[in-house]
Amino acid sequence: MPLPVDPADRTWMLRALDEARAALATADVPVGAVIVGADGRLVATGLNAREARQDPTAHAEVEAIRAAAAASGDWHLTDVTLYVTLEPCVMCAGAILAARIPRVVFGAWDEKAGAAGSIYDVLRDRRLNHRVEVVAGVEADACSALLTDFFRSADRLA
Numbered sequence: 001m002p003l004p005v006d007p008a009d010r011t012w013m014l015r016a017l018d019e020a021r022a023a024l025a026t027a028d029v030p031v032g033a034v035i036v037g038a039d040g041r042l043v044a045t046g047l048n049a050r051e052a053r054q055d056p057t058a059h060a061e062v063e064a065i066r067a068a069a070a071a072s073g074d075w076h077l078t079d080v081t082l083y084v085t086l087e088p089c090v091m092c093a094g095a096i097l098a099a100r101i102p103r104v105v106f107g108a109w110d111e112k113a114g115a116a117g118s119i120y121d122v123l124r125d126r127r128l129n130h131r132v133e134v135v136a137g138v139e140a141d142a143c144s145a146l147l148t149d150f151f152r153s154a155d156r157l158a
Contacts, residue, residue, distance in 0.1 A: 005138055009105050012036055012083040013139040016107070019047040019060065020085045020146055026052035030146050033060040033084040035068040035077070035101075043080055044068035060084055061092040065099050077101050085143040087114035087136070093122035097130050105135040107143025 012034055019032025028048040035043045046063030050056060061084050069075045081103040088096060088104065093115035096104060104123060106116060115122040116134050123132040 006135075008040065009083070009135060009138050012081070013085070013105065013107055013143070015042075015045075016060075016083045016085050017139065017142060017146065019045050020143070023047040023049070023060070024150070028052060030150050031060040031084065031086045033064040033082060035064050035080050035082050038079040044071055057091065059089065059092050060086075061088055062095050065095050065101070069099065075099060081105060083138075085139075086110050086147065087116045087118055088123070089113045090115040090120060090122060093120070096123060096132060097128060100130055101132060103133045103135070105138050107137070107139045108147060109136065109140070 016032040016034045019034065020030040023030045023032065028051045031048045033046040037043045044064045044067035046060045046067060048060050049058040049063060061082060064082065065077065068077055068080065077099040080101055082096060082101050083105045085107045087106045087108065087110040089110065104116060109118045111118055113119065117136060123134055
């Protein structure tokens with residue numbers, strides 16, 4: 001039986017899904033992220049922009065982390081939660097650790113490149129100096145469906 005989902009986590013994941021849908025306008029893989037402060041206020045958003053900017057590091061999480069650091073004037077993001085529609089990859093997990101983000105909530109598992117528990121568990125690796133609380137599977141069906149539909153459409157166009 002799955003654990004109950006915090007209503008705030010569900011609300012913010014739905015907002016991250018809105019960001020993911022916005023990535024479709026530039027043919028980017030629909031992944032969205034939001035960063036929320038301890039006070040429950042939106043700090044920053046991000047969406048995949050690799051195609052839009054021709055930047056391989058422009059993942060939703062990295063975009064949101066950059067925006068949050070700029071908004072706060074500090075790269076230490078020690079009092080936020082990052083919500084992202086897809087399990088972070090190794091690069092994004094590294095950025096999360098570097099920013100000292102204490103909590104990550106994600107939707108869909110990434111069985112090909114995930115680094116928050118599926119393939120790797122970088123965020124909770126005890127050998128590192130920072131570990132992250134990870135909440136997985138919030139709105140997983142909606143997050144997965146958006147990605148599945150995107151890749152099915154891409155296959156039809158190929």
